[in-house]
Amino acid sequence: MEFNPFIHNAKKQTVIETAQYKEVQYRLNYLKEMKGFGVLTGGAGTGKTTSIRNWQMTLDPSQYKVIYISLTTVTAIEFYREMSLQLGMESRYKKIENYHQIQEAVNRLVLEKNITPVILLDEADHLSSSILCDIKVLFSFEMDSKDRAIVVMTGLPIFNNTLRLNANEPLRQRIIMNYNMAPLSEEDGLQYIHGKLDACGCHQPVFLPEAERAILNASGNALREVNKICDCCLLLGDARKAETINAELAKDAINDAALS
Secondary structure, eight states, rough: OOOOOTTTSSSSSOOOOHHHHHHHHHHHHHHHHHHHEEEEEEEEESHHHHHHHHHHHHHTHHHHHHHOOOOSOOOHHHHHHHHHTTTTTTOOOOHHHHHHHHHHHHHHHIIOOOEEEEEETTTGOOOOOOHHHHHHHHHHHHTBBBOEEEEEEEOTTTHHHHHHHGGHHHHHHHHHEEEEEEEOOOHHHHHHHHHEEEEEEOOSSSSSSHHHHHHHHHHOOOOOHHHHHHHHHHHHHHHOOOOOOHHHHHHHHHHHHOOO
16 A cells, blocks of 8 residues: 555545435535535535535636635624635624625625635534524525525534524525435445555455445444544554454454544
8 A cells, every 4th residue: 555545634635436425516516506505414424524625626716715614603793703704804893794794795706706605614503593594694685586605504414403493494495405415335335445445556455345344334334434444454454464354353443443
């Protein structure tokens, strides 16, 4: 191996385009064309942030301005101030002042520079009800007749329950893209492991079939857990001078991963 492909700070980050990954990119590109509000949910470690990050890297900076906010456990005024700062303006003390200058900034980008703002709200399941109520109004223009920005909210599946509350019904009705990322299928899981190995220049079997099944079962087919267990497997395999990862070694690695 040229490097360990299963660690977060690997020498080279490789995207494995599983069937679900392709579906997410298709949905996001649809939202890009239509503009408006989109929701992407999934369990912890299913690849939501990775999918969003890779998608936004495909956007032409001359046509799109990306604003990424991951600290969502904030008050409404803190949210407005952060939005103002990321749009290149000095944040104001009052919420209404921030509201007006955010809308003015969006209008300038769209109408004068032909640039579409893309607002990425990660961990949206932590957003307060007051912020969710404001989001629809903040990015609505000309009496709700036009969407000038793309707003993508990502979070755990419970976020959809929040959106179904009566108070959030106006926002829910405006959502034109809603997709939930399920855990990987076994086929996608195997494709992911093999693709990662190919990316680091390893083209020979490393994980025996029974070890792969053990890894996928223990991980719940969540990408983050697959990476964590595979990394532990390689560490133990190297320590034991093993040529391949068998089921016994994989089980030991699974136990180690559960402790970390």
